[in-house]
Amino acid sequence: MSSLTFAPAVEQTLLSTTNDQRIPVHRIYCVGRNYWDHAVEMGGAPEREPPFLFNKPADAAVDTTRFSAVPYPSLTSKLHFESEVVIVIGKGGSEIPVEEATAHIFGYGVGVDLTRRDLQDEAKQLRRPWCFGKGFDFSAPIGPITQASEAGDIPSKNMVFTMNGEVKQQTQLNKMIWSCSEVVAFLSRAVLLMPGDVIMTGTPAGVGPLSAGDHCKAEVDGLGVCEFRVVAPLKSDPEGSFPSGNSPEAILNSISVSIGSE
Secondary structure: OOOOOOOOOOOOOOOOEEEOOOOEEOEEEEHHHHHHHHHHHHOOOOOOOOOOOEOOHHHEEEEEOOOOOEEEOOOOOOOEEEEEEEEEEOOOOOOOOOHHHHEEEEEEEEOOOOOOOOHEEEEEHOOOHHHHHHOOOOOEEEEEEEEEHHHOOOOHEEEEEOOOOOOEEEEHHHHHHHHHHHHHHHHHHHEEEEEOEEOOOOOOOOEEOOOOEEEEEEOOOOOOOOEEEEOOOOOOOOOOOOOOOOHHHHHHHHHHHHHHOO
């Protein structure tokens, strides 16, 4: 049997559940403009056209149950929050009918799609992909996942995002253009969904900037809370390494420990 040329760069990224289990993250998909009001505030004229999606790296996920802080990213002066309902796939499949989609969902949570808005806006103007605007390190803080059987009726719930105690986003989930089941069904026609796939389902109106020191809290009725603080940008040594090590979990743990000691 062939050996690895070098050790894997990072450990498996994990998310917590509300009953103290761990979910291995496979991929992260994000839905763009899935609320009418957000599409309008971003300059769009929304219609119920097929949803469009983009990706974040799997290790962009931050389990806010275990890690309490996210570093302000490089290359931006406009870091924005976008609170979202999160779906976790528990049963893989392709070409999934809408009426069968819920059978493939392990559970639901709340997350924040952190966005380098200035880089995203530049990419839009140049008709380029959003990779650097959306898919950077630690760009997907996600709270504990509630199993679907315990989550209740998702469309009837409310979502609220507060920054430093002030409400910034608030919506009813029945205002999504594409429901959770419809998003799963649509995505399954494009890719083979696998257990551990995470889908961030879009954000309502009210997105805005974050600064180091801001305290963020995203909540949906009956689901686990996504709560974290934005901290100062990371600083590496002259050789490009961090004192805690270069793995995402080591960096996040070091930041969380230092905040806990303040």
